[in-house]
Amino acid sequence: MPTESSYPRLDIPNIDLWTFLFEREEKKREFPEDKVIYKDPDTNRHYTYAQVRSTALEFGKGLKSVWEWKKGDVLLLYTPNCIDTPAITWGTLWAGGILSPANPGYTVDELAFQLKDSGAKALVTQKAFLSTALEAAKKVGIAEDRIILMGDERDETRQFKHFSAIRNLAGTSRYRKAKIDSKKDLAFLVYSSGTTGHPKGVMLSHSNILSSVTMGNVSEGGNLSWKGQKDNKGDQILAFLPFFHIYGLTCLVHQALFSGWTLVVMPKFDLERFCMHVEKLNITFAYVVPPVVLLLGKSPVVSKYNLSSIRMMNSGAAPLTRDIVDAVWNRLKIPVKQGYGLSETSPTTHTQRWEDWKDSIGSVGRLLPNQTCKYMDAEGKEVPVGQTGELWIKGPNVFQGYLNNPQGTANALTDDGYFKTGDVGHQDEKENFYITDRVKELIKYKGFQVPPAELEGLLLSHPDIDDVAVIGVYYADQATEVPRAFVVPRKGVEAGDSKGQEIVGWLGKKVASHKKLRGGVVFVDEVPKSASGKILRRLLKDRVKEEEKKGQKAKL
Known part of the structure; x- marks a missing residue:
């Protein structure tokens, strides 16, 4: 009812x-x-x-x-x-x-x-x-x-x-x-x-x-x-x-x-x-x-x-x-x-x-x-x-x-x-309502639904991350989307492959297997957002498309 x-x-x-x-x-x-x-x-x-x-x-x-x-x-x-x-x-x-x-x-x-x-x-x-x-x-x-x-x-x-x-x-x-x-x-x-x-x-x-x-x-x-x-x-x-x-x-x-x-x-x-x-x-x-x-x-x-x-x-x-x-x-x-x-x-x-x-x-x-x-x-x-x-x-x-x-x-x-x-x-049973994501923003990994906002919330608790956005990136060789994180590192943190792999492993211990960052970590200067604070994921997806045209791809 x-x-x-x-x-x-x-x-x-x-x-x-x-x-x-x-x-x-x-x-x-x-x-x-x-x-x-x-x-x-x-x-x-x-x-x-x-x-x-x-x-x-x-x-x-x-x-x-x-x-x-x-x-x-x-x-x-x-x-x-x-x-x-x-x-x-x-x-x-x-x-x-x-x-x-x-x-x-x-x-x-x-x-x-x-x-x-x-x-x-x-x-x-x-x-x-x-x-x-x-x-x-x-x-x-x-x-x-x-x-x-x-x-x-x-x-x-x-x-x-x-x-x-x-x-x-x-x-x-x-x-x-x-x-x-x-x-x-x-x-x-x-x-x-x-x-x-x-x-x-x-x-x-x-x-x-x-x-x-x-x-x-x-x-x-x-x-x-x-x-x-x-x-x-x-x-x-x-x-x-x-x-x-x-x-x-x-x-x-x-x-x-x-x-x-x-x-x-x-x-x-x-x-x-x-x-x-x-x-x-x-x-x-x-x-x-x-x-x-x-x-x-x-x-x-x-x-x-x-x-x-x-x-x-x-x-x-x-x-x-x-x-x-x-x-x-x-x-x-x-x-x-x-x-x-x-x-x-x-x-x-x-x-x-x-x-x-x-x-x-x-x-x-x-x-x-x-x-x-x-x-x-x-x-x-x-x-x-x-x-x-x-x-x-x-x-x-x-x-x-x-x-x-x-x-x-x-x-x-x-x-x-x-x-x-x-x-x-x-x-829940106490009349509290929870909003976890947008229908269109859910990442579909091999039949499983992955809410980007959930992963973002966890990643923001990492001491070396100042801001983050997660999107789904389609991998044709796997015929599925995989989660990828765009990370703004804390000032003074060296943003390289080693740190990216450390973040992937850190999150992997906190989530179910289908929610792991199989699309890797990309370091950015800022996360694009609207005036009201919403993450503009489409701009990140456009960036991924441009990189794919050039044959670039984040490491798994």
């Missing part, structure tokens, strides 16, 4: 996101209007709750006034994290628009693809990214006067308006908030990274995001607060996760405003600055990804700072192993719990509880309210508790489908509303 969440069911209001966030009765909003929500630690510029609302309202009216913004029009946001992002986001939604955030690391062609696929009517970026934005916009026919700037820098030529100018041009009260059908009308088009082909546009309604925030408040709301911490300023959340990714967009941008947390916004992750901000600003909580947890457990930089103000961290976006969690706990006494979600589920579906994180290390915790899930085998049959299968999830947070991709939507969603996650794992 499918598993229902053990949490009490929540009443999910059938309203749009603007109403949900900004039109609550004051008695239901526990924090004051002058509470600082978003803060830039480098410039000290900030937005209070009231300032976010007024700025968003002015921007929404400006969109209608300047560009005659219509319901369903898409605004694309091409920028690193910035404290202007929330106001621009909700101003777009107030006007009935859809926001599509894009990775600021995109090339011209990658950005042009998202502009065209999403049908974007306009583009917001920062001055440093203007040249790429201009070239991509030109490729898809977006006029230059539909490109505006955000952030601290202005265009000295005055050719490109700042978003604040759009706000100031509103100047009228005749514009009204768009009427929204919460369950049908889209709020966001986020693009999933995907392992092959172009990214897919994930269609998320107002209700999808609203449901996720409401459900997420169950897990963090009782522990994180706007008051009660140092100087009674409330919890300080360090925000470096990209706002263009669903993890940062929901868990940081939305959850902070709903709950009244102060979000200390970093444009991107930098370990030294992360540690510096934690010490200086008494950061109490951080949403992180496994590569960051790994650095906190191993990097010598961390030893220079006092990180004791952190009460808890939550890791997501990729599997987190016990070895990495233990390393941080033993070194810093900082608890790291784990959560799970996907772009298609808005994102969070599971998370470990604060009170018993130690008892369920390695799991992604419990199923959040209002959801049902089950693990399925390759034939589409549900597997019993404890057995491994693909996780399927149903709930109000599940997306509306993939934009312009009916076949992809049909493959991902069942007739009765389950989303096939593509993630492999199992459930």
Whole structure:
């Protein structure tokens, strides 16, 4: 039987996101209007709750006034994290628009693809990214006067308006908030990274995001607060996760405003600055990804700072192993719990509880309210508790489908509303869920399935390894895939055949025969990863193909 969440069911209001966030009765909003929500630690510029609302309202009216913004029009946001992002986001939604955030690391062609696929009517970026934005916009026919700037820098030529100018041009009260059908009308088009082909546009309604925030408040709301911490300023959340990714967009941008947390916004992750901000600003909580947890457990930089103000961290976006969690706990006494979600589920579906994180290390915790899930085998049959299968999830947070991709939507969603996650794992008898790998990333060795993440977790506990990725490499002479490890050695370690063979032998004593590194060890300077911390295995596989063309092959 499918598993229902053990949490009490929540009443999910059938309203749009603007109403949900900004039109609550004051008695239901526990924090004051002058509470600082978003803060830039480098410039000290900030937005209070009231300032976010007024700025968003002015921007929404400006969109209608300047560009005659219509319901369903898409605004694309091409920028690193910035404290202007929330106001621009909700101003777009107030006007009935859809926001599509894009990775600021995109090339011209990658950005042009998202502009065209999403049908974007306009583009917001920062001055440093203007040249790429201009070239991509030109490729898809977006006029230059539909490109505006955000952030601290202005265009000295005055050719490109700042978003604040759009706000100031509103100047009228005749514009009204768009009427929204919460369950049908889209709020966001986020693009999933995907392992092959172009990214897919994930269609998320107002209700999808609203449901996720409401459900997420169950897990963090009782522990994180706007008051009660140092100087009674409330919890300080360090925000470096990209706002263009669903993890940062929901868990940081939305959850902070709903709950009244102060979000200390970093444009991107930098370990030294992360540690510096934690010490200086008494950061109490951080949403992180496994590569960051790994650095906190191993990097010598961390030893220079006092990180004791952190009460808890939550890791997501990729599997987190016990070895990495233990390393941080033993070194810093900082608890790291784990959560799970996907772009298609808005994102969070599971998370470990604060009170018993130690008892369920390695799991992604419990199923959040209002959801049902089950693990399925390759034939589409549900597997019993404890057995491994693909996780399927149903709930109000599940997306509306993939934009312009009916076949992809049909493959991902069942007739009765389950989303096939593509993630492999199992459930234990204590209601803890485990995610061990992606279906498509499992290595098939002579009929046996080998999860790369399991081998990576073990290898990361090796004292001479700083980072690692494992992929399957096909050996035609054996007619099977074999596991190969791409290893970033610790500084000072000699990366040669002898060390590679030592690592192969070390792991071989810890795993079953079919999981041994029969594809050998390759030493690399870094493991390619997405902005959200996922290992980009396809790039490693492309490298292997190129080497095979040249007749190269790692030793067995």
